[in-house]
Amino acid sequence: MPNIQFDADGRLKHFIGIEGLPHHLLFKILDTAQTFINPVDHTIQKVPILRGKTVFNLFFEPSTRTRTTFELAAKRLSADVVNFNMESSSNKKGESLTDLLHNLEAMYADLFVVRHHQSGAAYFIAQHLSPQTRLINAGDGQHEHPTQAMLDMYTIRHYKHDFVPLKVAIVGDIFHSRVARSQIYALSTLGVAEIRVICPKTLSPVGIESMGVKRYHDLTAGLKNVDVVIMLRLQYERMTSALLPSECEYFRCYGLTHKALEHAAKDAIVMHPGPINRGVEIASSVVDSPRAVILQQVSFGIAVRMAVMAMILGLYEQ
Amino acid sequence: MPNIQFDADGRLKHFIGIEGLPHHLLFKILDTAQTFINPVDHTIQKVPILRGKTVFNLFFEPSTRTRTTFELAAKRLSADVVNFNMESSSNKKGESLTDLLHNLEAMYADLFVVRHHQSGAAYFIAQHLSPQTRLINAGDGQHEHPTQAMLDMYTIRHYKHDFVPLKVAIVGDIFHSRVARSQIYALSTLGVAEIRVICPKTLSPVGIESMGVKRYHDLTAGLKNVDVVIMLRLQYERMTSALLPSECEYFRCYGLTHKALEHAAKDAIVMHPGPINRGVEIASSVVDSPRAVILQQVSFGIAVRMAVMAMILGLYEQ
Amino acid sequence: MPNIQFDADGRLKHFIGIEGLPHHLLFKILDTAQTFINPVDHTIQKVPILRGKTVFNLFFEPSTRTRTTFELAAKRLSADVVNFNMESSSNKKGESLTDLLHNLEAMYADLFVVRHHQSGAAYFIAQHLSPQTRLINAGDGQHEHPTQAMLDMYTIRHYKHDFVPLKVAIVGDIFHSRVARSQIYALSTLGVAEIRVICPKTLSPVGIESMGVKRYHDLTAGLKNVDVVIMLRLQYERMTSALLPSECEYFRCYGLTHKALEHAAKDAIVMHPGPINRGVEIASSVVDSPRAVILQQVSFGIAVRMAVMAMILGLYEQ
Numbered sequence: 001m002p003n004i005q006f007d008a009d010g011r012l013k014h015f016i017g018i019e020g021l022p023h024h025l026l027f028k029i030l031d032t033a034q035t036f037i038n039p040v041d042h043t044i045q046k047v048p049i050l051r052g053k054t055v056f057n058l059f060f061e062p063s064t065r066t067r068t069t070f071e072l073a074a075k076r077l078s079a080d081v082v083n084f085n086m087e088s089s090s091n092k093k094g095e096s097l098t099d100l101l102h103n104l105e106a107m108y109a110d111l112f113v114v115r116h117h118q119s120g121a122a123y124f125i126a127q128h129l130s131p132q133t134r135l136i137n138a139g140d141g142q143h144e145h146p147t148q149a150m151l152d153m154y155t156i157r158h159y160k161h162d163f164v165p166l167k168v169a170i171v172g173d174i175f176h177s178r179v180a181r182s183q184i185y186a187l188s189t190l191g192v193a194e195i196r197v198i199c200p201k202t203l204s205p206v207g208i209e210s211m212g213v214k215r216y217h218d219l220t221a222g223l224k225n226v227d228v229v230i231m232l233r234l235q236y237e238r239m240t241s242a243l244l245p246s247e248c249e250y251f252r253c254y255g256l257t258h259k260a261l262e263h264a265a266k267d268a269i270v271m272h273p274g275p276i277n278r279g280v281e282i283a284s285s286v287v288d289s290p291r292a293v294i295l296q297q298v299s300f301g302i303a304v305r306m307a308v309m310a311m312i313l314g315l316y317e318q
Numbered sequence: 319m320p321n322i323q324f325d326a327d328g329r330l331k332h333f334i335g336i337e338g339l340p341h342h343l344l345f346k347i348l349d350t351a352q353t354f355i356n357p358v359d360h361t362i363q364k365v366p367i368l369r370g371k372t373v374f375n376l377f378f379e380p381s382t383r384t385r386t387t388f389e390l391a392a393k394r395l396s397a398d399v400v401n402f403n404m405e406s407s408s409n410k411k412g413e414s415l416t417d418l419l420h421n422l423e424a425m426y427a428d429l430f431v432v433r434h435h436q437s438g439a440a441y442f443i444a445q446h447l448s449p450q451t452r453l454i455n456a457g458d459g460q461h462e463h464p465t466q467a468m469l470d471m472y473t474i475r476h477y478k479h480d481f482v483p484l485k486v487a488i489v490g491d492i493f494h495s496r497v498a499r500s501q502i503y504a505l506s507t508l509g510v511a512e513i514r515v516i517c518p519k520t521l522s523p524v525g526i527e528s529m530g531v532k533r534y535h536d537l538t539a540g541l542k543n544v545d546v547v548i549m550l551r552l553q554y555e556r557m558t559s560a561l562l563p564s565e566c567e568y569f570r571c572y573g574l575t576h577k578a579l580e581h582a583a584k585d586a587i588v589m590h591p592g593p594i595n596r597g598v599e600i601a602s603s604v605v606d607s608p609r610a611v612i613l614q615q616v617s618f619g620i621a622v623r624m625a626v627m628a629m630i631l632g633l634y635e636q
Numbered sequence: 637m638p639n640i641q642f643d644a645d646g647r648l649k650h651f652i653g654i655e656g657l658p659h660h661l662l663f664k665i666l667d668t669a670q671t672f673i674n675p676v677d678h679t680i681q682k683v684p685i686l687r688g689k690t691v692f693n694l695f696f697e698p699s700t701r702t703r704t705t706f707e708l709a710a711k712r713l714s715a716d717v718v719n720f721n722m723e724s725s726s727n728k729k730g731e732s733l734t735d736l737l738h739n740l741e742a743m744y745a746d747l748f749v750v751r752h753h754q755s756g757a758a759y760f761i762a763q764h765l766s767p768q769t770r771l772i773n774a775g776d777g778q779h780e781h782p783t784q785a786m787l788d789m790y791t792i793r794h795y796k797h798d799f800v801p802l803k804v805a806i807v808g809d810i811f812h813s814r815v816a817r818s819q820i821y822a823l824s825t826l827g828v829a830e831i832r833v834i835c836p837k838t839l840s841p842v843g844i845e846s847m848g849v850k851r852y853h854d855l856t857a858g859l860k861n862v863d864v865v866i867m868l869r870l871q872y873e874r875m876t877s878a879l880l881p882s883e884c885e886y887f888r889c890y891g892l893t894h895k896a897l898e899h900a901a902k903d904a905i906v907m908h909p910g911p912i913n914r915g916v917e918i919a920s921s922v923v924d925s926p927r928a929v930i931l932q933q934v935s936f937g938i939a940v941r942m943a944v945m946a947m948i949l950g951l952y953e954q
Contacts, residue, residue, distance in 0.1 A: 046370035051682060052681060052712075054708065054711075064403050068402065068422075068425065069425060072425055075398040076370075076398075080708070080711040082704055082708065084704065085700050094913050095910075095911035095912060095913075096914065099912055100911070102931055103701065103910060103931065106931040106932070106934035107934060108680060108935065108938060236412065274417075274421060275412070275417065276413060277412050277413075278414065295420055295421065295424040298421055298424035298425060299424045301425075302425060302426060362744060363688060364687060364716075383739065386740075387743060390690065390718065390743055393690075394688075554730065592735075593730070593731035593739070594731060596732065596735070598730070605735075613741075613742040614742070617742045617743070617744065620743060620744060
């Protein structure tokens with residue numbers, strides 16, 4: 001990912017991936033997000049920062065939930081939000097994607113939030129935008145999902161305060177996960193002591209060690225003494241494919257139970273990007289235990305998305 | 319319905335059903351609704367009462383119209399509204415309903431407006447909410463539809479001023495109607511002189527007399543001297559089932575015509591929750607006559623829903 | 637189109653068609669639109685002119701793009717907007733269209749934006765509205781699409797300043813085009829020197845000369861010395877019908893290329909209502925040349941729709 005994310009003055013312009021973003025910028029996003037959360041009751045006030053701005057949600061790959069979090073973040077900033085239905089529009093009418101984008105820009109769109117099933121789609125679209133339009137990648141193929149990674153970093157900082165001494169394990173289908181990729185870049189840049197991935201051999205990416213990551217194929221070995229456990233969602237399409245024997249078998253080997261969690265540090269937290277498959281990648285009792293900070297991730301996600309929106313629209317210090 | 323509708327201080331917290339709500343609370347809802355309506359031109363101003371609050375419409379049973387009335391009520395109160403598409407989300411991804419609800423709560427949802435095809439669904443959901451989240455039942459199975467009943471009460475008070483001397487007849491498919499149930503509870507609590515139900519024997523609920531209601535199977539006998547006639551919508555699925563011989567036959571026996579209406583009090587009003595089947599449960603000429611106050615019900619409905627929203631979110635005196 | 641568009645004082649009340657609208661009113665719309673556009677950076681500020689008003693988009697014929705432009709225009713004026721899904725509602729439940737409309741009016745709808753596949757639908761609906769409700773026709777069958785024509789006039793005035801000396805050519809499927817009809821009425825009323833239509837004989841309307849239009853079946857002859865070239869979109873259903881031999885053949889004869897454009901005036905502008913079929917009715921290189929003002933049309937469209945909304949809701953001088 002080259003510097004298309006930055007403008008000529010080195011300010012963040014698009015938010016496409018964590019790869020290549022400097023340490024101070026990640027911290028600035030976390031700090032900005034924090035200003036939106038009331039420290040006493042943890043609520044988020046509606047603020048007029050993006051009043052008069054227009055945010056388009058362009059979800060080529062449907063995701064009601066993620067789209068809603070961006071919609072809510074934009075509305076909390078007082079922006080107008082349009083959920084543009086990509087399926088009923090665009091290329092059905094023989095129009096090219098870039099023509100559609102330029103049309104939406106001409107409607108005074110200030111920001112596109114883009115999700116796409118193809119890796120690189122967010123980058124491709126950003127390349128074709130006019131100078132005044134901004135883009136946030138809400139997940140592209142198996143490439144990156146940067147706002148998810150940043151809300152995860154927010155959650156880790158909230159509970160652990162300092163990144164440097166931490167051992168973090170990411171568990172599950174690392175191979176297909178844009179979430180894992182973004183998390184690894186973020187954790188790396190923020191300087192955690194150790195990043196581990198724990199996965200079956202069939203779901204293990206080639207050459208991941210070059211990202212400074214330790215690979216484990218045994219859950220309890222991988223969890224040993226970690227401070228943070230990040231579970232990944234097991235996609236249904238994996239379960240039914242040749243990559244995995246069965247749901248049951250997966251849970252037996254890689255499902256997070258209280259027993260497995262005993263190998264982690266005593267105060268380890270458990271994270272998950274949702275939606276959860278209870279009994280597939282994680283035991284129900286772990287989800288419902290105080291170790292799990294899964295719902296807090298969702299709440300922090302609103303603030304983090306507000307921060308990124310405000311920053312790239314130039315309305316916040318970077 | 320136990321006291322889950324109330325908080326520890328006896329304040330209304332959820333609005334699930336009319337059953338068990340005290341007289342003074344029903345009046346408070348009506349009085350609060352009245353404050354939103356300009357007495358001169360009957361318009362409703364936009365007010366900032368719910369600014370910064372987020373209302374989620376969760377319609378498991380689709381109803382564009384009812385959902386729109388809640389959306390408009392929330393927007394008049396300056397809330398942000400999310401119409402969450404239940405069909406494209408939730409359990410398709412293997413996630414439980416309660417996990418989905420907790421996720422939406424974590425997005426700072428303040429209020430869920432829930433419609434569901436199963437009786438008791440609103441109650442079930444309310445039981446699983448966090449203490450700070452509120453719920454309004456927008457119709458659950460054959461149980462209750464309390465905001466509909468309250469807008470009906472508002473309409474009756476608007477035209478008749480006092481509930482006590484009134485004779486009210488509800489006509490149609492009493493057996494399957496959540497609207498009728500809620501109306502009977504409300505009319506009972508508000509102390510009307512007489513509640514009658516008029517219906518074919520096949521659509522007559524067992525033991526309804528225990529609710530203090532008189533049952534009629536003959537339309538003209540049932541309408542005799544009533545002050546208010548509430549027609550129910552005949553659902554298509556009833557027409558084609560074994561419960562009714564045919565649309566024509568139903569109209570001949572239970573359709574409200576001007577001739578039938580002559581048996582009611584001279585100044586009787588005619589109500590209907592909509593959408594209307596002209597020529598099935600009600601003659602077109604009655605719908606278009608000044609006796610019908612059906613569109614006024616719709617308008618009052620916006621104010622009543624605003625009142626309930628404002629009250630349960632604790633921003634209005636109860 | 638009779639005077640249903642005007643109230644008793646001769647003020648514009650509905651915006652159904654350009655036919656019959658006086659010269660000064662068209663200018664007033666253009667002038668009002670201009671006040672919304674910042675002359676320096678061409679942005680449009682959000683203004684509170686329609687705060688508390690409710691706009692319903694009623695699109696019987698789906699069009700995500702056009703609907704979005706009206707949604708954005710309404711939101712820039714601070715109105716509340718409801719995108720009412722006509723397919724999932726209305727006559728499926730056995731309810732008549734007029735009953736549905738009266739229901740939506742009773743929800744305090746101030747303005748309906750209506751698109752319909754049948755010519756005359758907007759007129760029909762306007763006839764059935766209550767005195768306080770307003771309507772904008774967003775395209776009805778092959779009748780009119782008046783806001784499109786007005787944004788085209790805005791674009792022409794922006795680039796050419798004066799209508800009187802202009803020669804304007806409209807190229808394509810004139811026969812089926814509501815856009816062409818509205819444009820011809822507008823150009824006529826605004827007094828351009830010459831209006832030409834250029835089309836295959838199979839897509840040529842009978843008796844169009846009575847509208848004061850010159851007909852051409854040869855592209856280069858028709859483009860000779862024109863100041864404005866308005867291309868029409870070729871609908872897919874035409875391409876596959878007996879009316880046209882093939883896409884390729886159509887492009888060879890009527891597709892706008894740089895070569896064809898050489899016959900027009902040196903500073904001629906090229907317009908298109910979108911979405912564009914590149915290589916069908918217009919060459920890609922023409923779309924991307926500085927002669928094309930197609931995206932500017934989209935931007936001006938927001939301001940023009942704001943102007944019409946503000947004017948017919950009585951909040952702006954006419």
